[in-house]
Amino acid sequence: MARWLIILAGGRGERFWPLSRMMHPKQFLTLMGNHSMIRSTRDRVRSLIGPDNTWVVTGQDYVEKVQTNLPDVPASHILGEPVGRNTAPSIAWAAREIYAQDPDGVLLVLPSDHMIKYQKRFQKLAEMALAAAETQGGFYTFGIVPTHAETGYGYIEQGQEVAHGIARVKRFIEKPPAEAAQEMVQSGHFVWNSGMFAFTARDFLGAVRIQLPVLADGIEELVAHPDGLDRIFPELPQISVDHGIMEQAQNVFVLPADIGWDDVGTFAALARHLPRNDEQNAARGHAIFVDSQNVTAISEGPVVSFIGVKDLFVVATKDAVLILSPDRSQDVRQVVQALKEGQHDHLL
Amino acid sequence: MARWLIILAGGRGERFWPLSRMMHPKQFLTLMGNHSMIRSTRDRVRSLIGPDNTWVVTGQDYVEKVQTNLPDVPASHILGEPVGRNTAPSIAWAAREIYAQDPDGVLLVLPSDHMIKYQKRFQKLAEMALAAAETQGGFYTFGIVPTHAETGYGYIEQGQEVAHGIARVKRFIEKPPAEAAQEMVQSGHFVWNSGMFAFTARDFLGAVRIQLPVLADGIEELVAHPDGLDRIFPELPQISVDHGIMEQAQNVFVLPADIGWDDVGTFAALARHLPRNDEQNAARGHAIFVDSQNVTAISEGPVVSFIGVKDLFVVATKDAVLILSPDRSQDVRQVVQALKEGQHDHLL
Numbered sequence: 001m002a003r004w005l006i007i008l009a010g011g012r013g014e015r016f017w018p019l020s021r022m023m024h025p026k027q028f029l030t031l032m033g034n035h036s037m038i039r040s041t042r043d044r045v046r047s048l049i050g051p052d053n054t055w056v057v058t059g060q061d062y063v064e065k066v067q068t069n070l071p072d073v074p075a076s077h078i079l080g081e082p083v084g085r086n087t088a089p090s091i092a093w094a095a096r097e098i099y100a101q102d103p104d105g106v107l108l109v110l111p112s113d114h115m116i117k118y119q120k121r122f123q124k125l126a127e128m129a130l131a132a133a134e135t136q137g138g139f140y141t142f143g144i145v146p147t148h149a150e151t152g153y154g155y156i157e158q159g160q161e162v163a164h165g166i167a168r169v170k171r172f173i174e175k176p177p178a179e180a181a182q183e184m185v186q187s188g189h190f191v192w193n194s195g196m197f198a199f200t201a202r203d204f205l206g207a208v209r210i211q212l213p214v215l216a217d218g219i220e221e222l223v224a225h226p227d228g229l230d231r232i233f234p235e236l237p238q239i240s241v242d243h244g245i246m247e248q249a250q251n252v253f254v255l256p257a258d259i260g261w262d263d264v265g266t267f268a269a270l271a272r273h274l275p276r277n278d279e280q281n282a283a284r285g286h287a288i289f290v291d292s293q294n295v296t297a298i299s300e301g302p303v304v305s306f307i308g309v310k311d312l313f314v315v316a317t318k319d320a321v322l323i324l325s326p327d328r329s330q331d332v333r334q335v336v337q338a339l340k341e342g343q344h345d346h347l348l
Numbered sequence: 349m350a351r352w353l354i355i356l357a358g359g360r361g362e363r364f365w366p367l368s369r370m371m372h373p374k375q376f377l378t379l380m381g382n383h384s385m386i387r388s389t390r391d392r393v394r395s396l397i398g399p400d401n402t403w404v405v406t407g408q409d410y411v412e413k414v415q416t417n418l419p420d421v422p423a424s425h426i427l428g429e430p431v432g433r434n435t436a437p438s439i440a441w442a443a444r445e446i447y448a449q450d451p452d453g454v455l456l457v458l459p460s461d462h463m464i465k466y467q468k469r470f471q472k473l474a475e476m477a478l479a480a481a482e483t484q485g486g487f488y489t490f491g492i493v494p495t496h497a498e499t500g501y502g503y504i505e506q507g508q509e510v511a512h513g514i515a516r517v518k519r520f521i522e523k524p525p526a527e528a529a530q531e532m533v534q535s536g537h538f539v540w541n542s543g544m545f546a547f548t549a550r551d552f553l554g555a556v557r558i559q560l561p562v563l564a565d566g567i568e569e570l571v572a573h574p575d576g577l578d579r580i581f582p583e584l585p586q587i588s589v590d591h592g593i594m595e596q597a598q599n600v601f602v603l604p605a606d607i608g609w610d611d612v613g614t615f616a617a618l619a620r621h622l623p624r625n626d627e628q629n630a631a632r633g634h635a636i637f638v639d640s641q642n643v644t645a646i647s648e649g650p651v652v653s654f655i656g657v658k659d660l661f662v663v664a665t666k667d668a669v670l671i672l673s674p675d676r677s678q679d680v681r682q683v684v685q686a687l688k689e690g691q692h693d694h695l696l
Contacts, residue, residue, distance in 0.1 A: 187413065291681045304668075304671070305366075305670045305672075305683040306671050307680070309673050320651045320653070321650050322655075323654050323660065324654070331656070332621035344634075344651065
C-alpha cells in the first residue's frame with residue numbers, strides 16, 4: 001500500500017501575463033523563492049512521497065516543461081492532456097494509471113500553483129490525511145483557515161469532528177458574494193477549499209464509477225487504447241473534482257489547515273508576499289527606486305527604474321511591459337484580450 | 349561664394365535614457381516624425397544647402413552613426429572629435445576646413461537635436477540670415493520668440509532693428525532665475541538663444557583669431573597636422589561659441605523666429621509634442637491603455653500596457669524600462685548615476 005502524489009499542472013491562466021505566456025503558464029513561473037511553483041509543490045512533500053511515485057497531469061504542450069522542472073519524475077508518469085477537461089478527468093486518469101500498478105495505492109492530489117508558507121505543518125497534515133485515507137477510507141480535503149472574507153475561493157462548512165483535527169464536511173459552497181463570505185468567516189465554521197485532496201485510488205475510482213459513469217467508461221477506454229488519447233480525451237465530461245465527486249460523495253472529511261496557504265491568483269496576491277523596503281517598494285529583478293513609494297517591480301531582465309511615482313505594480317519582460325494600479329490585478333485579462341483582438345498572438 | 353551647413357552633433361545627453369545611450373545619444377533618436385533628429389536637421393535646410401556642402405562635427409565614437417544617418421554627406425566632411433571641447437572649437441574646426449576650400453563661404457550652424465515645427469518660416473529666416481551675412485558681414489543668431497518663462501535657456505536682448513526682421517543684439521543673458529525669466533518674457537524685448545547661427549567663415553575665423561587666439565593657433569596646428577588630432581584637440585580651450593565669440597563680437601544680430609522651435613530637452617518636452625487621445629494618453633510604439641489617463645508611452649519594441657493608472661511617463665526598451673512622474677523628467681540623470689555607481693555600464 002504505497003503512497004502516490006498526483007500534481008495537477010494543466011493551468012493556462014492569463015492573470016500573470018506577461019510573466020505567464022500561453023507556453024509558459026503560472027505553474028512554471030518562479031514567483032517566490034528560487035524554484036518554479038510546480039517544483040516547489042513537489043519539493044514540499046518530497047519527504048512523504050518520492051519522485052518515482054509522483055505523477056503529473058498537464059497539457060500536452062507542457063509535458064516537456066514538466067520534465068525540465070521535475071527531471072527525476074519518470075517520463076511515463078507525466079500525462080499530457082490534448083485539451084483541458086477540468087480536474088475530475090485529470091485525477092481519474094492518473095488514479096487509474098496508478099491503480100493499474102498498485103491497486104491499494106493512496107493518493108495525495110495537489111494543484112501545482114499554490115504557495116504554502118508553513119511547510120512542516122502542511123507535511124504533518126498531509127501525513128494525517130494519507131494515514132486516515134489508508135486506514136479508514138473516505139475523501140480528505142484540506143480546508144484553509146480563512147484570513148479574510150475572500151470571494152474568489154470556494155468554502156467548506158465543517159461538521160462533527162471525527163478525530164483530532166479531522167471533521168466531517170457538511171457542505172461545499174461555491175465562490176460566495178461578499179456578504180456571505182463575511183458571515184462564513186465570522187462564524188468560524190468555514191474554511192477555504194484548497195483543491196488539495198487525499199484518498200485511495202480504489203475509493204476515488206469507485207466514486208467516479210458511481211457518480212460519473214461516463215467518465216469512468218472513458219478512462220477505461222483510454223487505458224485500454226492509449227493510442228486513442230487525442231480521440232478519447234476530448235470526449236470526457238468536463239467537470240471539476242469538487243463538483244463531480246466531492247460534493248456528492250459519502251465520507252468526505254476536512255482537515256482545517258493553518259499553513260500560510262495562498263493560491264497567488266493575481267499580481268496583488270504576489271505583491272503581498274514580497275519583502276518591502278522602508279518606502280514600501282518591492283522588487284524581483286533589477287529595479288531602481290528614486291523618490292517612489294509602494295511600487296512593486298517584477299522584471300525578467302530589463303532594469304526597471306522609477307522616479308517620483310507611487311502605488312504601481314510593474315512587470316517587465318523583454319517584449320512586454322505591464323503597468324497597473326495594484327487594485328486592478330484582476331483586470332490583466334483585458335490586456336490579454338486586447339492583444340488577442342489585435343492578433344498579437346506572439347505576445348501571449 | 350557658396351553656402352555651407354555645419355551640424356553640431358557632439359551631444360552625449362543623459363536626459364533621454366534609456367532611449368539615448370552613451371553610444372546612441374539624442375541626435376540619433378527618432379523622437380518625432382519618421383527620422384532621427386540629425387537627419388531632420390539636415391532635411392530641414394536641404395532646399396538651401398545640399399549634402400555636398402554639409403559638414404558635421406561629432407564625437408569620434410559617433411562618426412559611423414552620422415554616416416548612417418546622413419549617407420549622402422561626404423565622409424571627409426564628418427569631423428570626429430576625440431573629446432568634447434564645447435561648441436567654439438567644433439565650429440572653428442569645421443569653419444577652417446571649409447575656409448580652406450572656399451575662403452568666401454557663408455556658414456549656417458545648426459545643433460542637431462532641436463525640433464522646428466514651422467519649417468518654411470525657418471527656411472525663410474535662414475535664407476535672410478545667410479544673405480545678410482554674405483552681403484553685410486556680421487554674426488546672425490536666431491532668437492526664439494518665448495512662449496513661457498523658461499529658465500533652462502539663455503536669452504538675447506534685442507536692440508535696434510537694422511532691417512526688417514533683423515535687430516542688433518544688445519546682450520546675451522545666461523540661463524536666468526525664474527523671476528528674471530518672467531520679467532524678460534513680459535517685456536517683449538527678449539528672445540531665447542537657439543544656438544543656431546549664420547556668418548561667413550572669414551568673419552568667424554577672424555573673431556576667433558582676435559577673441560580666442562589660443563583656439564585659433566590650435567586649429568591651425570590641427571589643419572597642418574591632421575594626424576595629430578588626438579594630441580592637439582584635447583588641448584584646445586573648452587568654451588562655447590556664445591560665451592567665447594558671440595558675447596564679445598562686434599556686429600551681432602538677431603532674427604526673431606516664431607518657428608515652433610523646441611530643444612526637446614527632456615521627456616516632458618517630448619510629451620508636449622505627441623498627439624493625445626481623449627484620455628490624454630499618447631504613445632510611440634505599441635501601447636494598450638485600459639482605464640488610464642494622461643499617460644505617455646514610448647516603446648522601442650516591447651508592448652507596454654496600462655491598467656487603471658494616470659499621470660505617468662514610460663519609456664521601454666529591451667533592456668531598460670523607465671517609469672516617471674511627468675514633472676520629474678529633469679531627474680533621469682539620477683537613475684543614470686545609480687547605474688554608473690552600480691557598475692551597470694552596459695545599460696548606459
